[in-house]
Amino acid sequence: VSGESRVNLALVGCGDVVHRSYLPALATARDKVRIAACCDPDPVRAEQTARACESWSAGVQAPQDLDAVLEDSQLSGIFNLAPAPAHETISQAALHAGLHVYSEKPLASTPEGALALAGLAAGRDRLLLCAPAIMAAPRFRWLKQVLETGQFGPATLAIGRYANLGPAALLGYQGDPSVHYSANVGPLIDQGVYVLHAMTGLLGEVRQIQALGAQAIPCRRVRYGPHASNNVAVEGCDHILLQLGFENGALAQVLSSFAVPASPGPALEVHTARASFILDDWQHANAPVDVYLDDQHGGGVQGWLRAANQGCEKAVVDDLVGVGALHFVAVMRGEEAPLLSSADACQVLQIVGAARRSIRDGITVELPSAPVPSPSARAAVRER
Numbered sequence: 001v002s003g004e005s006r007v008n009l010a011l012v013g014c015g016d017v018v019h020r021s022y023l024p025a026l027a028t029a030r031d032k033v034r035i036a037a038c039c040d041p042d043p044v045r046a047e048q049t050a051r052a053c054e055s056w057s058a059g060v061q062a063p064q065d066l067d068a069v070l071e072d073s074q075l076s077g078i079f080n081l082a083p084a085p086a087h088e089t090i091s092q093a094a095l096h097a098g099l100h101v102y103s104e105k106p107l108a109s110t111p112e113g114a115l116a117l118a119g120l121a122a123g124r125d126r127l128l129l130c131a132p133a134i135m136a137a138p139r140f141r142w143l144k145q146v147l148e149t150g151q152f153g154p155a156t157l158a159i160g161r162y163a164n165l166g167p168a169a170l171l172g173y174q175g176d177p178s179v180h181y182s183a184n185v186g187p188l189i190d191q192g193v194y195v196l197h198a199m200t201g202l203l204g205e206v207r208q209i210q211a212l213g214a215q216a217i218p219c220r221r222v223r224y225g226p227h228a229s230n231n232v233a234v235e236g237c238d239h240i241l242l243q244l245g246f247e248n249g250a251l252a253q254v255l256s257s258f259a260v261p262a263s264p265g266p267a268l269e270v271h272t273a274r275a276s277f278i279l280d281d282w283q284h285a286n287a288p289v290d291v292y293l294d295d296q297h298g299g300g301v302q303g304w305l306r307a308a309n310q311g312c313e314k315a316v317v318d319d320l321v322g323v324g325a326l327h328f329v330a331v332m333r334g335e336e337a338p339l340l341s342s343a344d345a346c347q348v349l350q351i352v353g354a355a356r357r358s359i360r361d362g363i364t365v366e367l368p369s370a371p372v373p374s375p376s377a378r379a380a381v382r383e384r
């Protein structure tokens, strides 16, 4: 894709996240990207979304049918922003049509489905990138670099949490929250994946999983948006606790819950022998990283270094979801190397699958170091 021509992308699924995150982020890159179609089975949503971006995407279409999107020979790729259970089918159709794909999480409904998609993308030499955009956010890139210097020793322990009441209580949420409380989604797929992507991105591959789960609040009343006052039945666990063992010997604990009114503790702690790194706020790409140093050389240096990442570059948009959208555009244009690979998303789905088995059977699950198909990892993208 040349510097003059914009990359043509379609939005498949035009719900809450499109208006909350994707369009605001993509509008900042309007000189690089054009939205060719806003596709949604709900014609009102498709049309409203097309109207919201037509000032910088002339001629944007509003089809209800994915096939109409895939027939557009000018199209280079799609953002797959449908509800979680529909992701796999949509990505598969788009890859078969020769398109590049950025998928909201999860990549697929099962680890096997995710591996098949990764294989399809690799076989067709298409990009398949997957949210959440944790490892594309500057503070996580910074932390990875800092850990890789080895100056503080290797990371030996991580503690992470993503705990709230879920989308039924999310301020101003416009989507249908019931899908998030279904047996195949739940807190681990919807929010725990942020923690898991951070941990696997920073500490490497997970080999052992122990999990406990419980259902704490079986019925929810939707608070905002078009579904307000509806009751939602919680189908699976809404509290999930994980313990992870990494290949390199590091350990981690994760709290993933849709049944916690407030949890003000750190989003993520990463500990080495000589430093502790504390991160807050999963959704804010430019949030600070505090570091506690415990260096016993000479007279010793001990104490907190607040916002230790202040010198690192800032993301154009602070919204982590938007960072992922802009990363896909940049990779499509050959401006950035892909950081959100389907291989990472496959590994996270394997951990989620293992956690479910561990909860069900009361066992520790071992993950083999099975190779996942290498993602289509070209930085530059040829014309279709």
Ligand SMILES: NC(=O)c1ccc[n+]([C@@H]2O[C@H](COP(=O)([O-])OP(=O)(O)OC[C@H]3O[C@@H](n4cnc5c(N)ncnc54)[C@H](O)[C@@H]3O)[C@@H](O)[C@H]2O)c1
Pocket (backbone or CB within 6 Å): 012, 013, 014, 015, 016, 017, 018, 020, 039, 040, 041, 042, 045, 066, 081, 082, 083, 084, 086, 090, 104, 105, 106, 174, 175, 176, 190, 321
């Ligand atoms: N809303 C957020 O804040 C947020 C944040 C991060 C990630 N996400 C992820 O974004 C995705 C969408 O979430 P949302 O909150 O926008 O949900 P939503 O319910 O508001 O929107 C989903 C849209 O997809 C449409 N849709 C349903 N089936 C479809 C299909 N087969 N093809 C095309 N469109 C289809 C629906 O009509 C709806 O308009 C989910 O994977 C979610 O986990 C959402």
